Amino acid sequence: MPDLQVIAFASVTGLLFIGTASSVLQETFLDTSNPLLANLPHPLHTTHYFANKSNFLNVIFIKRAWGWTSAVLLFSYLSSPRNIRTANRFAKWAIETLVWMVFTSWFFGPALFERVLVASGGECMVSLPSGDHVTVPHDLCYSKRTVTIESHPQLFSSVSLLPDAGWSGRPRLRKGHDVSGHIFLLTMSVLFLTNQLRLSLRTDSRTWPALHYFAVGANVALIGIWLFAIWTTALYFHSPSEKVSGYFLGLAGYSASRIF
Secondary structure (H helix, E strand, O other), rough: OOOHHHHHHHHHHHHHHHHHHHHHHHOOOOOOOOOOOOOOOOOOOOOHHOOOOOHHHHHHHHHHHHHHHHHHHHHHHHHHHHOOOOOOHHHHHHHHHHHHHHHHHOOOOOOHHHHHHHHHEEEEEEEEOOEEEEEOHHHHHHOOOEEHHHOEEEEEEEOOOOOOOOOEEEEEEOOOOOOOOOHHEEEEEEEEHHHHHHHEEHHHHHHHHHHHHHHHHHHHHHHHHHHHHHHHHHHHEHHHHHHHHHHHHOOOHHHHHHHH
């Protein structure tokens, strides 16, 4: 029987590359780093449910992907037979959590993804109601601060059509190479959960505590959700190169836990 990890790797790779190829052939993907497109609904949002960023998969699961992955891992770990409830498993989760934080949240300042975006030509921009875009200092994107005409008048001195009083906007990094954080995290999560699931499946299920049956089911269900999310992301969002870079960084992130 093929190794479960091999099946997971092949599934992630196949879904991503087939979905990406399909998105290019059918022109279904949205280049989310393009400032002229990033704030607009996906052109297919009315006819393709998962092209709408407000779909339940994105709102409930993907935006909290590492939280869901961690919760299922904790459930599985605490309900596991004692012989596989090892410190090594917790160490692997801690390493993956650190990788997630470094790439998406903080790395002695801006996250690595933000540093890559800026290094590849990304600019910090705030979108105005008129449709214009104003370039602002990168620090405003790193701090995720909201700007207004009153708080930062110097930023809008060259703008001919100013927003109404009371308007506020949050600057975003646009242009450059916007690595797909979704593909990165979903790839890492699928491989990590599959590796943890193998430990349970290698033990006699008759020795499992009752709760562990539910934990294994939750693990399998979440892996299925993440695989489907990889497919929808591949079809509808990010440029092909941004999805591919997210995939390889996801593999690298998962590999970090294999040192234990």
